[in-house]
Amino acid sequence: MLKTTFLTLIILFSLSNFAQEKFTVSGSVKDNTNGEDLIGVNVLIKELSGVGSATNVYGYYSLTVPAGNYTLIFKYVGYNTIEETIEVSKDIVINKELIPESAELMEVKVTAVKDDENIKSNEISTIKFDPKEIETIPVIFGEKDILKTVTLLPGVSTAGEGNSGFFVRGGGTDQNLILLDGALVYNASHLLGFFSVFNSDALKDINLVKGGMPAEYGGRVSSVMDIKMKEGNSKGLSVSGGIGTISSKLTVEAPIVKDKGSFMISGRRTYADVFLNFAPDENIKNSTLYFYDLNLKANYTVSEKDRIFLSGYFGRDRFGFQDQFGFDWGNATGTVRWNHIYNSKLFSNTSFIYSNYDYRINIGAAGFSFGSSIQDFNLKQDFQWFANDKHNVKFGFNAVHHTFSPGEVTVTADAPLQASEVQKSLGFEGAAYISDEFKISPLFNVVYGLRYSNYAALGNGDVFEYDETGEVINTQTYNKGEVVKWYHGIEPRLAMNYIINDVSSVKASYARNNQYVHLLSNSTTGSPTDIWLPSSNNIKPQISDQVTLGYFRNFKSNMFEFSVEGYYKTLDNLIDYRVGAELNFNAQVEGDLVYGEGRAYGTEFLIRKKKGDLTGWVGYTLSRSQRQFKEINNGEWFSARQDRIHDISIVLMYSFSERIKASTSWVYYTGDAVTFPNGKYEMDGTTYYYYSERNGYRMPNYHRLDVGVTFYGKKFKTVTDPITKVEVQKVKKFQSNWNVSVYNAYARENVFSINFRESAINPGQSEAVQLALFKIVPAITYSFNF
Numbered sequence: 001m002l003k004t005t006f007l008t009l010i011i012l013f014s015l016s017n018f019a020q021e022k023f024t025v026s027g028s029v030k031d032n033t034n035g036e037d038l039i040g041v042n043v044l045i046k047e048l049s050g051v052g053s054a055t056n057v058y059g060y061y062s063l064t065v066p067a068g069n070y071t072l073i074f075k076y077v078g079y080n081t082i083e084e085t086i087e088v089s090k091d092i093v094i095n096k097e098l099i100p101e102s103a104e105l106m107e108v109k110v111t112a113v114k115d116d117e118n119i120k121s122n123e124i125s126t127i128k129f130d131p132k133e134i135e136t137i138p139v140i141f142g143e144k145d146i147l148k149t150v151t152l153l154p155g156v157s158t159a160g161e162g163n164s165g166f167f168v169r170g171g172g173t174d175q176n177l178i179l180l181d182g183a184l185v186y187n188a189s190h191l192l193g194f195f196s197v198f199n200s201d202a203l204k205d206i207n208l209v210k211g212g213m214p215a216e217y218g219g220r221v222s223s224v225m226d227i228k229m230k231e232g233n234s235k236g237l238s239v240s241g242g243i244g245t246i247s248s249k250l251t252v253e254a255p256i257v258k259d260k261g262s263f264m265i266s267g268r269r270t271y272a273d274v275f276l277n278f279a280p281d282e283n284i285k286n287s288t289l290y291f292y293d294l295n296l297k298a299n300y301t302v303s304e305k306d307r308i309f310l311s312g313y314f315g316r317d318r319f320g321f322q323d324q325f326g327f328d329w330g331n332a333t334g335t336v337r338w339n340h341i342y343n344s345k346l347f348s349n350t351s352f353i354y355s356n357y358d359y360r361i362n363i364g365a366a367g368f369s370f371g372s373s374i375q376d377f378n379l380k381q382d383f384q385w386f387a388n389d390k391h392n393v394k395f396g397f398n399a400v401h402h403t404f405s406p407g408e409v410t411v412t413a414d415a416p417l418q419a420s421e422v423q424k425s426l427g428f429e430g431a432a433y434i435s436d437e438f439k440i441s442p443l444f445n446v447v448y449g450l451r452y453s454n455y456a457a458l459g460n461g462d463v464f465e466y467d468e469t470g471e472v473i474n475t476q477t478y479n480k481g482e483v484v485k486w487y488h489g490i491e492p493r494l495a496m497n498y499i500i501n502d503v504s505s506v507k508a509s510y511a512r513n514n515q516y517v518h519l520l521s522n523s524t525t526g527s528p529t530d531i532w533l534p535s536s537n538n539i540k541p542q543i544s545d546q547v548t549l550g551y552f553r554n555f556k557s558n559m560f561e562f563s564v565e566g567y568y569k570t571l572d573n574l575i576d577y578r579v580g581a582e583l584n585f586n587a588q589v590e591g592d593l594v595y596g597e598g599r600a601y602g603t604e605f606l607i608r609k610k611k612g613d614l615t616g617w618v619g620y621t622l623s624r625s626q627r628q629f630k631e632i633n634n635g636e637w638f639s640a641r642q643d644r645i646h647d648i649s650i651v652l653m654y655s656f657s658e659r660i661k662a663s664t665s666w667v668y669y670t671g672d673a674v675t676f677p678n679g680k681y682e683m684d685g686t687t688y689y690y691y692s693e694r695n696g697y698r699m700p701n702y703h704r705l706d707v708g709v710t711f712y713g714k715k716f717k718t719v720t721d722p723i724t725k726v727e728v729q730k731v732k733k734f735q736s737n738w739n740v741s742v743y744n745a746y747a748r749e750n751v752f753s754i755n756f757r758e759s760a761i762n763p764g765q766s767e768a769v770q771l772a773l774f775k776i777v778p779a780i781t782y783s784f785n786f
Helices: 002-017 146-150 272-276
Strands: 022-031 042-045 052-054 060-066 068-075 082-088 096-098 126-129 156-158 166-168 176-180 203-209 223-229 238-243 247-257 261-270 288-303 306-321 325-343 346-363 368-385 391-411 425-441 444-458 461-466 472-478 483-501 504-515 517-520 531-534 542-555 560-577 593-609 614-629 646-655 660-669 679-683 686-690 702-712 716-720 727-731 735-743 751-758 766-772 777-785
Touching: 022 082, 042 060, 052 060, 060 068, 146 203, 247 288, 272 288, 391 531, 425 531, 517 560, 560 614
Parallel strands: 022 096, 176 223
Antiparallel strands: 022 060, 042 052, 042 068, 068 082, 126 203, 156 166, 203 223, 238 247, 238 777, 247 261, 261 288, 288 306, 306 325, 325 346, 346 368, 368 391, 391 425, 425 444, 444 483, 461 472, 483 504, 504 542, 517 531, 542 560, 560 593, 593 614, 614 646, 646 660, 660 702, 679 686, 702 735, 716 727, 735 777, 751 766
């Protein structure tokens, strides 16, 4: 199949280049004010309809045209368009810096998406946004959060009240591939889920793919969220920051060598522990409660064809009660990246990536601690070949070495336990891919490709086999690095876009994905102590197949966007746990697992207003997500926890003036599927509850209103032009704003959990006890930049 694909590509390229001699125009496009690479700039040839290119994630473009004289156009929303006359008689390099529209006279909100991108682009089921676009949307504690904002869009739903986990089209939280500068983030939550690990001030671009995943991505069966950090200001020093209700942050950007290299450092920390010092209780005063983030990135242009990037993230949560109890967890990532231009048509990116997640719980009073971790080393090679004006080819490979440490106990001399460690699991995950964006005609585009993935479970001691009841039936010992089990699979990818006219199009996609790592959780909301397990001789890779069909339509000169997408997704080799399973520190946890299948399907509606004083969107999702396991629910299909039949979100932003902007959001969704007891019985004086149908009940429906207002300082000052002697308005270097927000404005007591206990009034009877986390949560934040 791969040979056939390569042969097809060669024939198509040969035919398209046979007509006459052609040359290549290539280069990079940056922001004139800070030197940041601009992603998605349209580079067009005025005289050749349909001929053009768009800059990639590193600002690089390449297009091939016949010899001649042309007008080259650089066009990007929020920036002045540049037109330049060129003579093409050989391959030429043209680098450009675009100037924001009226940069000296007014502030412009820049977005990476052009007005009709939803119509013309091949991308389907894709969400793109700039962190600047979410700065006024109210969230809990007033902290800008990309993961919470993305759940306000169709097809994406939150994992729960205050939780930064998210579900995409009926999948689980572990089925989302979250990348930060190419590094995998295993746990994206701070403060037990109330914040995400992503500091918006350090971010440049966010891209979430819900379906039709491009071939360069893999390893998860539901979605990919690709997040890129800022590169740093290569023009001069810039500082931004904020002081909020619960946290503060500061970002510094500056050149290493002007227009050649730059760096960015961004830090964030909560200070709840500072207020604990004022507590009258000495026990509380000596407690610890905070988290911190540190984002670092630097880049340097070595030559016209070579550029080096270095980026890292370090984040940690710490909670402790005196020296009796402590709990901390966190992520650490590092990426070294080398961009190389082999020639005007071939762009290369080589990445060495490190990722680590771990947690540790310290029981100081008893003299022991325990923890778990997962560590990856990743080599990734990506190529982009701008073959001609009809073909844009991407291909590459990556190789990842995994080390899973399910559990380890350390003790002091007087501890009641002995030191122990659950055997580590080792694995090697590899993939290779190729895809081609083929412009068949001005109205019909196709992106097709293949991804080949594989996983080798490596030996590191004893390996168990289990019967259907979970009992060990065989034990075999493998040397470290010896292959225990090998899995592999072909993953076809296809996306099509037919442009009906200038304002409407129809799109479709299909994608297969394999997932070789799995998350075990015995909580309903997710926890830092959840355990990641690799595929093994017992655990097969998860497999998903998803098809999507969508209709897209714009109105009133692209002021309004409307879309409707329908999808159907099947999931194989899902894992769940048996009743009474012990997940933590269990060397034979695989014997407590069961395996089944799933299906998710639905329809997503979105109408969005992009221009004017009033902007925002209304989204609605009608969907189902179900599971089937032979050992659960008598083998019948049952609702997954994230089976939210109705999900509505309304987000509105209104600009009263240049200095006052207000926003509001309202969400409603069907309560989570949950398992409640059907009855109870008593034995030896102890009450036991009886459970039958899995997820046969529903939590109460959830709804909430958030509101916020942002007050901006004066943005302009009056100066006299030294040449014309005319007074003009100029943007001030120092900018600031105050944001006041209220989370859950009408104090809805949304249910976080429901537990059952014996009634104190009527002994012998059980009662349900409802817990709600928040009523009204006000917040105030001061932000600045210069």
